[in-house]
Structure formats: C-alpha cells, structure tokens
Amino acid sequence: MTTTTLSIGELSERTGVPTSALRYYDELGLVRPSSRDSGRRRYAESAVKDVAVVLFLAEIGFSLAEIGTYLDGERTGRREMIERKLAELAERQHRIEVARTALEHGLKCPASEPMKCSRFWSIIDGRMRGLSLEESHGRVH
Template identity: 75%
Template sequence: MTAIQGSLSIGELSARTGVPTSTLRYYDELGLVRPAARDAGRRRYAESAVRDVGLILCFREIGFSLAEIESFVAGERESRQELIDRKLAELAERQHRIEVARSALEHGRRCPASEPMACTRFWSIIEDRLSGLSLEESHERAH
C-alpha cells in the first residue's frame, strides 16, 4: 500500500483524537468526517480531519446530538444561531430540573422524619407526582 502524501490512516486519526476507529467509521457513514481518499480500499484522512473530530468532540461535550452537529456544520450563520439559541434554552431547562432535584434530595438528607421512606411529606410528594403535578409543584405543595 502506498500512503497518500500528508494523509492520515484511520488508526492515525484515532490515535491523534482519542476516538475509536469504529466511531470514526460511524462519523464517515453520517457524513461528519469523510476520508479525503482511499488507498487500496483504506480510508485516508486529510490533516484537517483532526480539527473536524475535535469540533465533534467539543459539541458532544456541550450536549449537541450528532444530527445537531451535522446541521451546525452544514448550516448558514442564521441557522447556526438558531441551534445555539435552542441549545441554550435546553440547557437552561436541564439546569432548572437539576436544581429542583437537588432541592428535593437536600430535603431528604435533612428530613425531620430522619428516614425519607417514613416521611409523610415524601409520600405526599409521590402522590402529587402521580396525580400529574411536576416534582417542583409537588415539593412546593408539601412545604
């Protein structure tokens, strides 16, 4: 096999990015990181593929799905701003849910009944959830 000058094998790209070769093949299937060429049937990537994989890793860590990353990369400036705005709203909602859960757990830690399973407030929260109230509403109602 004659390697294409300045290109990376899938193994080399994997080593440089820390991403398994199976994942790189999946990114290729999705069109996120395409090989620049094939040499004897083997994928060969341009140096810029390292940066492309880095972008995917960063966006995954932020919470973007692969479909959202694909839209972001392929999109226009305005559609990118919409994706960012939508992700910010999603993260704000997730943060709110985490804070509600944290509040409920902190109550469980300092519950006057000393045992959450024996706490009448705990069970009233469960009953309110079953009746359709949110955790936040149930917790507020119990206190």
C-alpha cells in the same frame, strides 16, 4: 509534492477517538476521509480539527444528529440551534436544581428515612395528580 494523509489508526491516535467511532462519524457524514487507498480510509490533516469540532460540540450538549445539522447549516441556522440548545440547557439546569432540593431534603428529613416520610409521600401523590416535581415539592414545603 505529495500530500500526506492519515490512516484511520493515525487519526484515532492523534484525536483519542476510537477507530469504530471514526467509522461511525464517516457514516453520519461528520468527518469524511479525503480518499481511499485499497479500500482503506485516508484522512487529510484537517480531519484532526474536524474531529476536535465534533468532540467539542458533543461535549457542550449537541447530539451527533444535531452536530451533522450544525455542520451542514448556514450561519442563521447555527444561531437558531445555539439558541435552542441554550434554552434546553437552562431547562435541564432548572430540573437539576429542583432535584437537588428534593434530595437535600431527603438527607435532612426529620423522619430519618425518606420512604417513611409523610412529606415524601405527599410529593409523590402530587406527582401522580399531574403536578410537576417543583409544584408538588412547593406545596408540601
């Protein structure tokens, strides 16, 4: 019984990932071919799931380098990576909320043009003095 393998083109077609990205995944050790036939990559059927894992981890915020570490890691190391990523996402979400508040003010600005608004320039001044956007915006409002 022969084992069926996939060419890089077939793997690309099954996963929607361009062949150039699959070659890069191979370089990084994320998804390796099971063999080579006349120098051409041949992938096991399981590579479809391997690519899906890489895509999922990338979609939830892991870089390719982090994905490599995650895939190579042990259970405790993976848990720590997840905790760090959650903290990073919480910080990013907080910054987005602060930015949203500032932008919403820009739309409601009584000066009708944020660049002519004294509050806008007070916020900029606070940032130049080393305050965070949140601190600077909070002092003005």
